[in-house]
Amino acid sequence: LGSDGVLKVGGGGVPRLFDMDEKLISKSEEAMWDLLETSLIVNGMCCSNEVSTVRSCLMRLPGVEKVEVNLPLRLAYVNHNPKVTAPAQLASALNQAGIEARVKLEVLDEGAQTYFELPKWHITLGFLCWAISFLCHIPWEPLSYLVYLNYAAIALIGPGIAYRAYKSLFNWPPRLDINCLMLLAGIGAERIGDLSEGATVVVLFGLSSWLEHIATSSVRKAIKAIVDLKPDIGIRSDTKESIPANDIPIGMLLDLGPGNRVPVDGVLTKGSVMVDTSMLTGESVPDRVCEGEKVSGGTLIVDGSAQMEATRVAGGSAVAKL
Structure with a gap:
């Protein structure tokens, strides 16, 4: 209290309240300007159940403020502080969780998109082995040894399913996804002695993943055509x-x-x-x-x-x- 009877604030080294507010505001503005939006191509995201997994994996990282996920385009938009978490670390966190992802590079990815591609070689070869194995059921020409081609089909396609199931179960947070269910179905069919059924489950699931990729690619093509309509x-x-x-x-x-x-x-x-x-x-x-x-x-x-x-x-x- 001064000699004139007026209360004076800020003397004696005590910071004034509005000075503290200004410092807090300047720090928040500085943090806001430090944020960077990184786009991730999440090829391993195949269903709506994995959207929450992608979001939770990214939100746990330090410096991440906001995550938006676009399932049809298989994209994740992450607002983060690059000084705390680099863009490559975002993709690495998803890959460690068993969800294939990479940082989107605008120059390379815009022209490199393909909307149709053949299935991978191991799926094609596994499908052929599975299809030929049905000849063992021809009654007038006993070819029972062809049933063992089902083992080849499972050996070609099964490891990929098993790997994704392992990543789903033994990464935090653990989740029971479609890969785990297909693996259990294939193992169960083989254990009861129905080898053809086990191979059928594995092969058809491998083909369905390829067909799903074709379907979502056509959606991406349609969305890109709409985006191109937007005038600049x-x-x-x-x-x-x-x-x-x-x-x-x-x-x-x-x-x-x-x-x-x-x-x-x-x-x-x-x-x-x-x-x-x-x-x-x-x-x-x-x-x-x-x-x-x-x-x-x-x-x-x-x-x-x-x-x-x-x-x-x-x-x-x-x-x-x-």
Whole structure:
């Protein structure tokens, strides 16, 4: 208390409260700016049950703040502090848990995606051995020795299933996934003396993994086609300058011309255009859009020129919702 009767704070080396708050805020802002978003390609994630496993494995690592998992694309987006946990350590943690993963490299991975591939050699060879083994059941030509080809089929495909089952059971947190169940089914069939049934379980499960890969690849192809619809820029009507689509506010006037994609959802304020909406609606014939009518972001201007007013930001456009 000063001589003038006013309470003075901060004397005697005691830190003032708002100084402490400023330090805390500056530290939190510094930590926020240190965060890096790393994309991981998680090829070992095959079902929804493994989504929680991927998330829990990554969230246990120091420096990890947020994890988002996209099952159809087999991607995991991780916000983390690279000074504490490097991107390679994120992938290593999943690999140690028996879930195949690697860091996504934008330059290499965009052009290297394939949407169809043949099954691996051991699955193909195992399938052939299993199929030929059925000749042992031909009644008029006894070929009973072919039944032993089932052992070859199991030996070719089974180790991969057994390895993934081992990783599932003996890594924390332990989980009983489909690999464990298929391994138990195969062992059980062999123990009761039905070798053909055991080989059938193993071979069909190996083939199903390949078919699942083909199915999810087609989904990735469809999603990539939709993502490619999203326009990058728009052209301002007043300055004729390009502006990133994400920076276009509601109410901004934009110019549209042939060959341009509509940057955001809006309404035509001047002119008329022919718009190709096939990727959004499936309609192959372009639509005529006149003044006062709506246009959707991502659609293609085929003919004509016009001026539009943005009615939604890029995040709320039709393509963004898809």
